[in-house]
Amino acid sequence: MIAVVVFLHQLLAEALVAFAFVLGVWGTYLYFRRDAITPGFRSSFLAMAGVSILQGLAGAGALVTGARPGELLHIVYGIFAALFLPGLYMYAHGGSARREAVFLAGGCWVVLIAYLRGFATG
Numbered sequence: 001m002i003a004v005v006v007f008l009h010q011l012l013a014e015a016l017v018a019f020a021f022v023l024g025v026w027g028t029y030l031y032f033r034r035d036a037i038t039p040g041f042r043s044s045f046l047a048m049a050g051v052s053i054l055q056g057l058a059g060a061g062a063l064v065t066g067a068r069p070g071e072l073l074h075i076v077y078g079i080f081a082a083l084f085l086p087g088l089y090m091y092a093h094g095g096s097a098r099r100e101a102v103f104l105a106g107g108c109w110v111v112l113i114a115y116l117r118g119f120a121t122g
Helices: 002-032 039-064 073-093 097-121
Strands: none
Touching: 002 039, 002 097, 039 073, 039 097, 073 097
């Protein structure tokens, strides 16, 4: 059972790295074109936030069943991503289209770094 939960945690982590990179490029492109965030980008961003939470739950399940990360900081990066993405979305959603684009694109790059650091400490 532990192996399945750890595998799911790892698989979702790899998907989130790809997700954050693609959305970071997409959001940066929209920002520099002075375009508003598209509904597709917005829904993808929210999906990434949801998958981050799901990945964190898989990590918590792995922790409960006896798997331990390499460093305790690994857990901090996961909690950061799970709280940062929805919080950033709520903060950026109320402003201008350009502000929303820069905040959400920047958030993708920030969380990509957190995901990669999670790999380094896992």
